[in-house]
Amino acid sequence: MQLAILLFDQFTTLDAVGPYEVLSRLPDAETVFVAEQAGPVTNDVGNLSLVATKTLAEVPSPDLVLVPGGPGQVRLMSDGPVHEWLRAADRTSTWTASVCTGSLILAAAGLLTGRRATTHWFAVDQLPGLGAIVADQRVVFDGKYVTAAGVSSGIDMALSLAGRMGGDDLAQLLQLGIEYDPEPPYRAGSPKTAPPELVELMRGNLRAVMSGRG
Amino acid sequence: MQLAILLFDQFTTLDAVGPYEVLSRLPDAETVFVAEQAGPVTNDVGNLSLVATKTLAEVPSPDLVLVPGGPGQVRLMSDGPVHEWLRAADRTSTWTASVCTGSLILAAAGLLTGRRATTHWFAVDQLPGLGAIVADQRVVFDGKYVTAAGVSSGIDMALSLAGRMGGDDLAQLLQLGIEYDPEPPYRAGSPKTAPPELVELMRGNLRAVMSGRG
Secondary structure, three states: OEEEEEOOOOEOHHHHHHHHHHHOOOOOOEEEEEEOOOEEEEEOOOOOEEEEOEEHHHOOOOOEEEEOOOHHHHHHOOOOHHHHHHHHHHHHOOEEEEEOOHHHHHHHOOOOOOOEEOOOHHHHHHOHHHOOEEOOOOEEEEOOEEEEOOOOHHHHHHHHHHHHHHOHHHHHHHHHHOOOOOOOOOOOOOOOOOOHHHHHHHHHHHHHHHOOOO | OEEEEEOOOOEOHHHHHHHHHHHOOOOOOEEEEEEOOOEEEEEOOOOOEEEEOEEHHHOOOOOEEEEOOOHHHHHHOOOOHHHHHHHHHHHHOOEEEEEOOHHHHHHHOOOOOOOEEOOOHHHHHHOHHHOOEEOOOOEEEEOOEEEEOOOOHHHHHHHHHHHHHHOHHHHHHHHHHOOOOOOOOOOOOOOOOOOHHHHHHHHHHHHHHHOOOO
């Protein structure tokens, strides 16, 4: 089973690595990091590169396609090699998935039209304009399309996916392996629970980052 | 404020990237990935490399030292350049931290003697023999020494650290930014909650992996 994780300039690292840490440990997984060009791809903070080992053309029909988000998403909203690859890969994929604003890329490529989906809370208002139907859940399954909310939600998504791919025992084993028994020290992980003034502050920060002014 | 994250062959990616995703976003952070040699460092699964941009010698006195775990830990238990660097960096660090079996490396370097610490549940029995005192918590603070349990616990640790470094508002802002509002689909993230037969199975798997037979 081939799992392809897309990398692009200014992706958010945990969007990719959270699901990777779960899914790459599936017994029959062959996980590949793909990008337009093979080699180091630099993340959004600018001080960490992950190495893409294959070009898009080298991975034409993975069983799972996973698109992370991050500020680089805004440069991937118009048609081009990434959209073409996503549409082609989606034709034969068993699962087409995203974390964070990766779903905006999937939607812009035309793959979420009329489908229920989610994204980072900051970006959720952008989904309807791209043809998707917003679902207020952390992880959204619509047929083979799986989208997760912001950054860290990819871990939850991957465990749910692992359960559907390999059964509940396997998924629980993977959860135990990464000791995923979260104890956040604050209740601030969602705009529903965080102090409202912090939500507004973060909204401003993210607006600046996503528009390239961050 | 300089944050140094150690990379070594066969590290576990999320151990490093979980805390990175939080701490690298502190307003005054300069985060560097360091290794014995600069360049791509391959993880435990063998299909992902993160790029270390500095050698150990180039980062002699970071404000925070963070040591991830993973199967590669077993080759870092005897004295050598990594222990020497850790001891030297610890002399001036504000925080000395680890995730997962990274604490075994810290302990082997002599930095956790008589201190309360934790590690991955699988490895917790190894701490006393290395001079540390096991604390049954997901994140353990003992003065400036901070250790986290397995893999995903580094996110919780980093948020607690961010709170102590920059205050509760900043830590909550970072939590909101990564939408860390976890919803694990199973209650299997700890040996206390996972089905006992899965705990035994994973114990066997990890024993094989950590002894190089995995």
